[in-house]
Amino acid sequence: MRNYLQRKLLGMLPLLLLVSAAAFALVRLMPGDAATAYLNAMNAPITEAALQKVQKDLGLDKPVAVQYGIWLKQALSLDFGLSYMTKRPVIDELMRGFYYTAVLTGSAVVWIIVFSLPLGILAGRHPGSFMDQIIRAMTFLGSSIPSFWLGFLLVEFFSLRLKLLPVQGAGTLKHILLPSITLACSYLAMYTKMLRGGIVEHSGRTYVLYARARGLKKKTILWRHILPNALNPVLTSLGLSLGSMLSGAVIVENVFAWPGMGRVIVHAVAGRDYPVIQGYILVIAAVYIVLNLGVDILCAMLNPGIFTEEET
């Protein structure tokens, strides 16, 4: 286990370095440059002299490799510099939004676990049954509804008609229900489908036949043998989804005026705020990698054979 973790953690470093270089390069490939955006934000005329002054002030006059070196050195101590637009530390800008996005994503994961696990098992245990048909229809519906539309539908029903939940904002626990359900919906459908498929597939495997022949109870076969195998791809995929949920929550955040990372990055991109965009990509990448590591560990806990397989 320790070797496994060490290997995974060491593997993260070159990956993060690569991401940081890619983020730095990609940001500079965007059309429109930061110096012009900066002058636009200040409503200053864009003259050659003004551009040169701003480029010097922002350190953009140095070779790109030098800029990257300086930025990377600072980034190692979590200092991503100051936002060009707000003049506040990038880390503060990101963490303010990240906190809310993490709460939103975390709550969505709760919905995914609470609903996709029983629904997937229910459908997978009796494939072709009436219940299976209903659940499958629901998953198709859930994965085809655009999230912003679902958000407005939920608001119409729960906020405007029943007057149970607030339309927008981030004030209380009540505020988080509709955004998190909206964010979770398509993922929930996907994981229910995936889990159902896994259970159906593994139910037909020979090891299940042998288990039956050994006289094991149906429930024991399901919980001890089928589910751990069926859950592995679900958990791995959930790890990947978490990253995209964090970065893709922007639509849901907009619909519910949720003050998350989405708003921070949209403003940063519009204003060509290089330090914020770079910091954002790096933070999301780091979270992505850590989450995947967490999922790998979770899978290994469910199926300890993974350690031995990887170590041999």
Place this chain on the structure above:
Amino acid sequence: MKKRIMTLALLVAAVLLISGCSTGQTMTNASKDRQVRAGEEADGQKETEEDVLVLAYPKDLGDMNPHTMTSPMYAQDWVYDGLTALVNGEIVPELAESWEISGDGKQYIFHLRKGVKFSDGSDLTAELVSKNIQDVIDNKEGYTFLQCLEEITSMEVPDKDTLVMHLAHPCNSLLSDLSFNRPLVIAGEAAFPDSGSIYRDGVKKPIGTGMWTVKEVVQDQYTLFARNPYYWGEKPSFSYVRVEVIPEIETVINALKAGEIDMYIDVNDGLSADVYRELEGLGFSVDMAEGTQVTSLSLNTAGEILGDVSVRQALSWATDNTVISEMVYGGLQKPASSYFADSISLAQTGADRYDCQPKKAIQLLEEAGWKLEEGRDYRTKDGAELEVDMLYDTVFKNGKTIGLVLQEQYKNVGVKLNICEEDSQIFRKKWKEGDFGMILYRSWGGSYEPFATLAAMRTDGDKFSTVQKGMENKEELDRVMSHALRETNEEKLREDFAYIMDSFFEQAVYIPLTVSSTLAVYNSSLEGPDLEGGKDVMPVGSVKRKQ
């Protein structure tokens, strides 16, 4: 195994729920903070929840720098005052109670309103007014549209209530420039950083003499404004205004329906006529006032195709802006007749106007050599198709719909219109560099018209000047516009404007589309805002609860 899976699932759920709950806890506290309830004080009086007016605005408060454009205009207007103000198209006294202008127009003596205090209780002095204006003058490269910054040579403070400005030349725009809600507004001493420049180093505290003060800011969520206890003018009825940050108009409408906000003033034309009327039908109060911003197309006079004045005139004849007024804005925005709104009297010179006559457009294009071949939709000349790019900023609501209407109108005369949406940075860059066919844009309006616009148009390198670059009389036009900024004789000034407006018409530089409206929808328990002040400033001072 069952146990292990269940334990894991419960563990994850529990951790996340706990994080949610703890968040909920802190957020609940924040929520309590945002509710200004009984016990809070404004003007030294206990207030109740009824005293909070809740509005929505799509963006955050920004840095509240009074000398830059980095905060929403409404917030700067609420917190800071200038020496003058624009009310119903007239320049009226604000912090200056009166002024005298010397015979040669080169000296202005401002007498400050007596007894005015900043929101921190400090006194307004002429010294401080001078310090604020000097900060903007020192950074005037940011404001090419403010002619007065070029002209002010020095300021004197004979006593604490008098400010004397000396100008190099007479300046027609001085009083209107001073009425803008930025950058020539006055902040208190406590607002200045140690360096002495708010423009460069930011505002220390947003202290002004305006009707409201910033009480609390929760970034990306809301700003709470409290009534300025020292406000010199008529005090507003509400003690507090909370402005929620809500980017999506649909969410704003839902929040209004749910009673989470009291009022919405449509700052960026996001409110469609259908929704406006639906809300009226639902019992909400609605108000509308004609604005001063004009949406128009600016044609690239130096462009490859539109460099030909015949093509520009043809497009002007082919445009039917009544269709845009009806189809895009449901009649809420009137068709415009010139680049400047009708309320700008100087610009009403009687210059000719293009009304919709597609036959004339076809004739002009034929004469210019653009022929429509059999079986083709669009005209060609020397093998090249007659196509024009219409560029607009992604933040411009209805840009695409307007483009689609125009696309159809221009197709009828054989011109292909490409609708090009760009993000703000690229839009401005292309505009400035002349990389466009036509620009869809809404004019500044308010006290920026007409002088600030003229100042920008005659400044080489400014994007407003780029549009006119290919005009055959551009040099003379720049001279006349500069002259108009300094001419004090009204008759001569009108002659200048006649020349400017005639040039715009003859060379078909602008195609006016619609005049903006200021729309407000609000809870029927309120008495409405005075919308004449314009939507950008969200004038809520007169709003009160019905008895």
